[in-house]
Every structure is written in structure tokens, then in C-alpha cells.
Amino acid sequence: MTAPLFTVLGASGYIGSRLVTNLCSLNNTVWAPARDDPSILNRPLGHLLYCVGLTGNFRSRPFDAIDAHITLLAQLLKYANFSSLLYLSSTRVYLGSERTDEDAPLTINLSDSSNLYNLTKLTGESLCHNSGRKNVRVARLSNVVGPGMDPASGNFIATLLSEARSGHVLLQSDPKSMKDYIHIDDVVNWLPRIALEGRANSYNVASGIQTTHEQWLQWITTATGCTQAIKSGAPLHQFQKINVDRLRREFRVEAKSISDWLNTPPNVTIK
Template sequence: MFTVLGGSGFIGRNLVRRLRELGQVVNAPGRADLPLAGQDLGHVIYAIGLTADFRTRPFDTIEAHVSLAADVLRQNAFSSFLYLSSTRVYTNGQDTRETALLSASPLNPSDLYNLSKLTGEALCLASGRQNVRVARLSNVVGPDEAQADTFLGALCREASAGHIQLQTALESSKDYIWIDDAVDLLLRIAQQGRHSVYNVASGRQTSHAEWCAAIQSRTTCTLAVNDKAPTVSLAPIFNGRVKEEFAFAAAPVLERISEILGMSGSEPNPDPRPST
């Protein structure tokens, strides 16, 4: 049995979908039902979180990333517990190995996300419970990305309106991973992982220029870049651990551009991306 906490978010609902496709029994309780005290939750995947609005909701951010996880860890039995974190925790450094020494500043409001995720990670790993692991996800993309409150979602919406106006330089780049690759890897880590922390990433940087070229190959939108637009790039994410342990090879996300733009004929789904 699996219990997916945060099952209404982008990552969570795709985990629930995949698990049910595999014939697994899945429980996806709502936030109001937590902490489910005294229950045996089977394999737990903790996908509760806040992303874009964390700066204006500091108390909700700490509750989502730390307090609720603490309650579940303390009050329930489980076969395994996988805490979904983010590769954003590497923002202030160049070493993106899972063993890297990480830094964040409480004086920087933008670091609240990293500090809360790292606190959640530390809590999990210091809990004394068996089979507790952390997965740091890079930028996960999926079908109908225009519904999402993400950089790529904004590009898709602007392209649909006919013009992309970039606020950051074309050379800017990040690691992106397709949702199905991320979900399948998370399920393997949850049940079989030999390490305590994993990067769930493609290991490949995709630049703004590549995204814009791919989008323009499928649309008639125009493109402009702000004068003196800054280059905003994270360091390439190390994914050697998942490649070695699970023989993981990510599919190139640019090959899914039609699905990302919602051109596959499927109905768009509401997609607030609140989970990681």
C-alpha cells in the first residue's frame, strides 16, 4: 500500500495515477485529514509543499515543509517514507552532489524555501525511523504546461498570445525532467533506494534559447529579450547516483514540446503546481 500526501498537486496526482496503473492500493488523504495518527501508512511519499507563493506565506511554508512531515513521522507506522525536496537547495553553490555542503541565509526572503526544505530533510534523516529517504527534484514538466505557475508555463501562455518577452537572457539554463521519468524514478527510490538522499534530475541543462526555439517551431509567436536581461542559471545537477543505482536515463524534454504546449489533443487539466 502507498500513501501519497499532497496527492492533489502536480507531482502527487501523477504519482497516484501511476501507482493505480500498476495495480497498487493508494491512499491520498487531504490536508485536513493529517496527521493520520496511529495508522500504518505503507510506503509514504510526502509531496506536500508550496512553491511560487512561499515568500508571502511563510507560516504555511513551514507547516507544509516541516510541521506536517514531523507529525506524520512521529505518529504513524510505515514501510518507507520518501520526502520530496527540491534541487533549489543548491542555488547558492556550485557543488550539486547529494553530499554537498549547502548554504542559505535567513536574511534573504527567497531563501525561506531552501531553509524550510533543508529543515524538512534534516528532520526526516534525524528521525531515527527506518527507510526514510529524501528526493530532490529538479524542474518537472508535463503536458499542458501553460496551466502551470512556472517559467515554462509563462512561456507557453505568452506564445499562445503571440509574443514571448523574455525577462532573463537566452543563455539562462536549468535542469528539466519529464513528469513520467520523475514519477517512475521516485517509486523506485521509495521502495528500493540504498541511499538516504537522491537528486531526481535529467543531468542535462536546457537553455531559454532552446525552449524558445522549440516553442517557435510549433507556433507563430515572436520573441524579444529585455535590454540587459540577466543570465539566471543554476549549476548543472549531478544525477550520477540515480544513473548508477537505477540505470536511469532521462528522456529529452524538448522532444515533448507538442505535449507541453497542449497540442496533443488532450483536454487541459487544472495545474497549480503546489507540491514541490
């Protein structure tokens, strides 16, 4: 049987680059075009994994966020030759909503500038669902963690690790803050399966487990021996538990336990 062709857009990013490595290790045919490569609209793409996006810097680059999350996607949905397309969105879209299943009604506060990210991602999702193209799906990713995270990206855990290497961590949020975290190994294993086998049009790609900032802080200080402090008046950031019933039921998967990572022996070398 011929290995499927995967095209990964955003292959220079944290998730995209690791997707390429994992797909190649499984002997798939993988194309990772450079940014602005015009040939993506006139050659077969196979199974297209859309990993293009802005995260922590979207507030200072609003037009780039629109281009990344909407404009390029619209061109691909209109003109590209693909067998399937999987658009990477975010579980951030559940902020302010009472439920976190894929069919939950969503609430957006337009006066909050931070919601530009959510609005552009949801517009991209809507384009996917209403394009008329077959085999177009959405994966809403939770907070992805793993080796090699870049603190310049604004990733919370990457920032803590970077500070820990310098010897001192200052936690800028209430230790009781909590989020859902998913390991990069699970992400790169599950996304191709969703692209090839998914029966629904959207999936939460998350662990379904809440981890507190206090747990992360304890693990990092134990693992590195750094000192720690908590900023006075640090704000509390709490997000609802992400519903992963659809993913578990359809693909029979369980997330790699972040708690195992948190229980890593103190002499661990963090890379």
C-alpha cells in the same frame, strides 16, 4: 504477491496527482487523503510519498511554507505508521554551492528572502535524516516539466506556454539562462522505485542536462507560431549542472531527453 500500499500526500498538486494516476495504472493500492485528514496519524500508510509543498508563492505565504515543508512532516515522523517515507525536496538547495552531489556541503545566504524555500526544505530533510525512523529518504527534484502544467504555479515553462497561446511571449530572463529540467514521466516512474528500493538516504531526481531559456523559447515559438521578445536588461539565471551519478548507478535509469521534446515538429499541439 499483494500490491504494495502507497499513500500520496499532496495528491492535488502537479506531481502528486500524476503519481496517483501512475501508481493506480500499475495496480498498486493507493490512498490519497484530503488535506488535514486526521486519520493519517492513526492508520497504516504503507509507503508514504510526501509531495506537500509550496513553490512560486512561498514568499507571500511564509508560514504556510513552514507548515507544508516542516510541521506536518514532523508529526508524521513522530506518530505515523508507515513502511517508508519519501520526502520531496528540491535541487534549489544547491544554489551557491560548488558541488551538486547529494553529499555536497551547502551554503545559505540568510539575507536573501528567496532562501526561505531552501531553508524550510533543508529543515525537512534534516528531520528525515535525524528522526530515528527506518526507510526515510529524500528526493531532491529538479525543474519538473510536462503536459498540463499550471501557469498560476509560477512554473517558468508553463508561463511561457500560456503566453504562447495568447500569441506573444515576452522572455523575462537572459536567453543564456539555463537550468536542469526533468520530465514528469520520469519523476512518477522513479519516485516509487526510490521509496521501495533506495539504498541511500537522498537522491537527486534530475536529468543531469542543462537546457537554456533560448532553446525553450525557440521550441515554443516554432511549435505555436507565436511572436517573441526579450525584456531589456533581463537578468541571467544560471544554475550548476546537477549530479545524477547516484541515481544512474543504483537504478540504471536515464532521463527522458528534453532535447527530443525541444525538437518536436512545428505542427505539435501543446496541451
